[in-house]
Amino acid sequence: MARTIAVELASVTKRFGDVTAVDNTSLQLYDGEFFSLLGPSGCGKTTILRMLAGFEYPTSGSITIHGREMGHTPPYKRPVNTVFQSYALFPHMTVEQNVAFGLEMKNAPKAEIKTRVVEALEMVRLGEYGNRRPRQLSGGQQQRVALARALVNQPEVLLLDEPLAALDEKLRKEMQLELKGLQERLGITFLFVTHDQEEALTMSDRIGVMNRGHILQVGNPIEIYERPTSRFVADFIGETNFVSGTVCELHGNIAAINTAAGQTLRGLAQQGVQVGQPVTISIRPEKVFLTPISNGTPPTPPSKHMNAMPVQVERINYIGSDTRIIVRLHDGNTFDVWESNTRSTLDRDEYWQPGEAALLSWPEENALVLTE
Amino acid sequence: MAITQPTLTPEAAAPRRNWQLPVLLGPAAFWLFWFFLVPLVVILIYSFLTRSATGGVDWIFTFDNYARLLSDPIYVTILWRSVWIGGVATLICLLIAYPLALFIILQPAQWRSFYIFLVLIPFWTNMLVRTYAWMTILNNNGLINSFVTGLGGPRLTLINTEGAVLLGLVYGQLPFMVLPLYAAMDRFDFRMMEAASDLGANKWRAFLRVMLPMTAPGIAAGSVLVFILSAGNYIIPALLGGNKVTMIGNQLELWFRTAQNQPLGSAAAVLLMIMMVGGVIIYFRTTTEDDR
Amino acid sequence: MAEETLVRPLPQAAARPAQRNRWGERALQINAFFAYFFLYAPIAILVIFSFSNSSFAGVWGGFTFDWYIRLFQNARLMEALRNSVYVALISTTLATMIGTLVALGMERFRFKGRTSLDAVLYLPIVIPDIVMAVMLLLFFSTALQLINGMFGTAMRMNLTTVIIAHVAFNISFVAVVVRASLKSFDWRMEEAAQDLGANEWATFRRITLPLILPGIVGGALLGFTLSLDDYVIAAFTTGPGFSTLPIEVFSRVRRSITPEINAISTIMLLASVLLVVASQIFQSRQHR
Numbered sequence: 001m002a003r004t005i006a007v008e009l010a011s012v013t014k015r016f017g018d019v020t021a022v023d024n025t026s027l028q029l030y031d032g033e034f035f036s037l038l039g040p041s042g043c044g045k046t047t048i049l050r051m052l053a054g055f056e057y058p059t060s061g062s063i064t065i066h067g068r069e070m071g072h073t074p075p076y077k078r079p080v081n082t083v084f085q086s087y088a089l090f091p092h093m094t095v096e097q098n099v100a101f102g103l104e105m106k107n108a109p110k111a112e113i114k115t116r117v118v119e120a121l122e123m124v125r126l127g128e129y130g131n132r133r134p135r136q137l138s139g140g141q142q143q144r145v146a147l148a149r150a151l152v153n154q155p156e157v158l159l160l161d162e163p164l165a166a167l168d169e170k171l172r173k174e175m176q177l178e179l180k181g182l183q184e185r186l187g188i189t190f191l192f193v194t195h196d197q198e199e200a201l202t203m204s205d206r207i208g209v210m211n212r213g214h215i216l217q218v219g220n221p222i223e224i225y226e227r228p229t230s231r232f233v234a235d236f237i238g239e240t241n242f243v244s245g246t247v248c249e250l251h252g253n254i255a256a257i258n259t260a261a262g263q264t265l266r267g268l269a270q271q272g273v274q275v276g277q278p279v280t281i282s283i284r285p286e287k288v289f290l291t292p293i294s295n296g297t298p299p300t301p302p303s304k305h306m307n308a309m310p311v312q313v314e315r316i317n318y319i320g321s322d323t324r325i326i327v328r329l330h331d332g333n334t335f336d337v338w339e340s341n342t343r344s345t346l347d348r349d350e351y352w353q354p355g356e357a358a359l360l361s362w363p364e365e366n367a368l369v370l371t372e
Numbered sequence: 373m374a375i376t377q378p379t380l381t382p383e384a385a386a387p388r389r390n391w392q393l394p395v396l397l398g399p400a401a402f403w404l405f406w407f408f409l410v411p412l413v414v415i416l417i418y419s420f421l422t423r424s425a426t427g428g429v430d431w432i433f434t435f436d437n438y439a440r441l442l443s444d445p446i447y448v449t450i451l452w453r454s455v456w457i458g459g460v461a462t463l464i465c466l467l468i469a470y471p472l473a474l475f476i477i478l479q480p481a482q483w484r485s486f487y488i489f490l491v492l493i494p495f496w497t498n499m500l501v502r503t504y505a506w507m508t509i510l511n512n513n514g515l516i517n518s519f520v521t522g523l524g525g526p527r528l529t530l531i532n533t534e535g536a537v538l539l540g541l542v543y544g545q546l547p548f549m550v551l552p553l554y555a556a557m558d559r560f561d562f563r564m565m566e567a568a569s570d571l572g573a574n575k576w577r578a579f580l581r582v583m584l585p586m587t588a589p590g591i592a593a594g595s596v597l598v599f600i601l602s603a604g605n606y607i608i609p610a611l612l613g614g615n616k617v618t619m620i621g622n623q624l625e626l627w628f629r630t631a632q633n634q635p636l637g638s639a640a641a642v643l644l645m646i647m648m649v650g651g652v653i654i655y656f657r658t659t660t661e662d663d664r
Numbered sequence: 665m666a667e668e669t670l671v672r673p674l675p676q677a678a679a680r681p682a683q684r685n686r687w688g689e690r691a692l693q694i695n696a697f698f699a700y701f702f703l704y705a706p707i708a709i710l711v712i713f714s715f716s717n718s719s720f721a722g723v724w725g726g727f728t729f730d731w732y733i734r735l736f737q738n739a740r741l742m743e744a745l746r747n748s749v750y751v752a753l754i755s756t757t758l759a760t761m762i763g764t765l766v767a768l769g770m771e772r773f774r775f776k777g778r779t780s781l782d783a784v785l786y787l788p789i790v791i792p793d794i795v796m797a798v799m800l801l802l803f804f805s806t807a808l809q810l811i812n813g814m815f816g817t818a819m820r821m822n823l824t825t826v827i828i829a830h831v832a833f834n835i836s837f838v839a840v841v842v843r844a845s846l847k848s849f850d851w852r853m854e855e856a857a858q859d860l861g862a863n864e865w866a867t868f869r870r871i872t873l874p875l876i877l878p879g880i881v882g883g884a885l886l887g888f889t890l891s892l893d894d895y896v897i898a899a900f901t902t903g904p905g906f907s908t909l910p911i912e913v914f915s916r917v918r919r920s921i922t923p924e925i926n927a928i929s930t931i932m933l934l935a936s937v938l939l940v941v942a943s944q945i946f947q948s949r950q951h952r
Contacts, residue, residue: 053855054858054859055858055859074858074863075855076862076863081860082855082856082859084856088852088853088856090856090871090875091875092875101857101860105862105866106861150859153860392769392864393769393773396765396766396772396773397765397769397781399761399765399766400762400763400765400781400785400839401766401781403762404785404788407800407832408787410803411799411800411802412799415798415803418802468699468702471696472696475692475693476696478689478692487696490700491703492940493936493937494703494704495940496937496940496943497932497933498910498929498936499893500893500913500914501710501933502706504710504925504929505706505707505709506706507921508706508709508710508713508926509706543702546702546703547703575688600790600791603792604793605794606793607895607896607914610918611917621792621794624794624795628801628802628900629900634802637798638802641795641799644791644795645791645795649787
């Protein structure tokens, strides 16, 4: 499918004094997609958003929106609008005046402003609140005013800077769905900046994971979660267990690894993995099996494509939907295992007990061999 | 956020345009340069010149003015009087104002505004008027004396004494002490007193060990302010001290307007300025940005 | 310092101790009572005797409005009052504009020489008014001598030199108050406005100015009061024949004490109270 490029960053670098916030980064956003920039605090994601908005100018590199170079264009001449982290609603104006502000700045006719403001407020279900002041609204309502204030200008790209961070959990979940629905209906490109992986996974068409000024991986939510290409991404998105070792054999895309404890484990290898290379295996805690060992005789693994190792159950945390078990490997390291509580029972014996011996196993394609 | 932090400082709020700084700073820079810095330099130059026989100045460079100020007993007395009267006024203000500010802060919210309002009124009221009020009380045929002589007592000498000047200064500057103290106490979290008593301190020790140190920046701010306003005061010693209690401010007037000794007056003004600015610098050095 | 406390809001109560020390509380009450008595008794006496029908200020001679009537018939006093208001209005307007601009520049940008400018801005607040007065006296007389010598003019100090002097110290006071209000200003408001298409001027006029207006008005009120009340600097920078109200009052007070001065003082007092009320109203608006 041929998709038009809405935003392009080409080799963009931004320095603040000695600090490099964004380092030689390139990125393309397609028209109509919901793109999230995900990363820890200080990774440079907000700086990219601010450069797109025009609040910062890049130290080097180019930024284009629909082919037009933005370079040092001031914010008020750019076809983008921003939803700010704490909304930045104008406290001395009513909700209506806030929403009308952008249109007034474009010298739109009064009648048109009026109808479009009403439409925008209807769109975020705040039709009744036009005459209120921002501080008379709840956090969620303020959030929706900020959204209406930006969207009423029909921006080519909407920039959202952690807009849900200030909301409580339940409201945040609601707003996630509402935002996504709105984006699909309007077909506007959204660039969403967040440090919350669940938020990014829920809403995005594509996600760019950032760390220390670099975009490490771009992909759809499934790719990002299931096939992280780096140790950082695997660790940052969801939870995972790491085991380090050295590659000893390669069969197609399956690599065998010798661990420090002397075991041989197999996993899905990235391209370019070579024999003799030090690597890390990442195994998600929900992608393994834990089976009891009765009478000290380990059951044979179901197939030769399974990795298996004996472990001892150390600690059991019941959290409702899951039971999270920490087991200890023979080399002394711990390993997280999540079991879904698919059966409903109050019988404690149905759950694991501390000290129990067990066999930890997983299909080789459930483990990823990462080089960095 | 470690790296994006710089974006939160105002400077990065929006890229700066070339015309912005000159427009914003230009007028103030112009005015302060011509009507503050240049006069400052002029007075500094005068302080090293020699008084001519006609009351003007001769362009003969000298340190004599400073030497005279610091050695001539008349001037040393005046300088010393300014310092001690200013210091005592500051101390008395502090002793009245600290408990007063504490009283105000402990009132329920709506009453607190009212009590602060009562402090703000004298704060904003003309010093001349407030000093004059004391003149009508302390004067030789003022309120107290007409009362005392009415009862057959002797006429008391109340005005034109150091005591009258001190009284006037305390009266005049008290609001300037209360307000910084109140601001400091307002920032103080009173739960810390509970924490202190929870840890076994009695009220008095909790006050000495917790509240007093934490409100010290307010004490410093108020004291510096009141001292500057008192030691360099002109109106209060002029009206309540007459020519019996001369402080440095009054002597300055004498040098510049009556005695026509501008170089000596300039040197005294420079000296006074150095003292005041020095005090403020010490204050800024010893309190951190957060304290203030 | 105290200037900042002027614009400080009267914030919410921190948790106050629940159980109190009876004895200590009593001592605080007594101190507060005497402190307020001390602050207000002289003012009360002043006001009361302005209605006294006796030419001695210390003796009550029955109630009268005479002194106020005489006041308004006194051409000299009325002219001094007009002069004072004229000086205060013009100097406050100028100082408010200049002070607001410099406050914006100082809070907004980091630039070379910012620390020095900061220090120079604080100096007029820190040094005693008498020092400022003699400095400007020396400067004006020297400068006018120079100008008159060069151009053969005969310019003298008058109300204009007073205005110049008042602007010179009021810039600093206005800047301090406006800067305090800018500290709580959320600069993202400006970003939001620019993001919505407002250029620098529209952003300032529609967003920044309305939001910091209470601070500016607070600064202007302070400047107006300081200018109206100033005796020392005005007395040194004016020329013969140009008196402001404080100059006129001061020279009368030195000669004698009459109920007439009590009457002027009462009116000046009333003006101050009105100014405090105005500034309080504006503050409470800012922190609504």
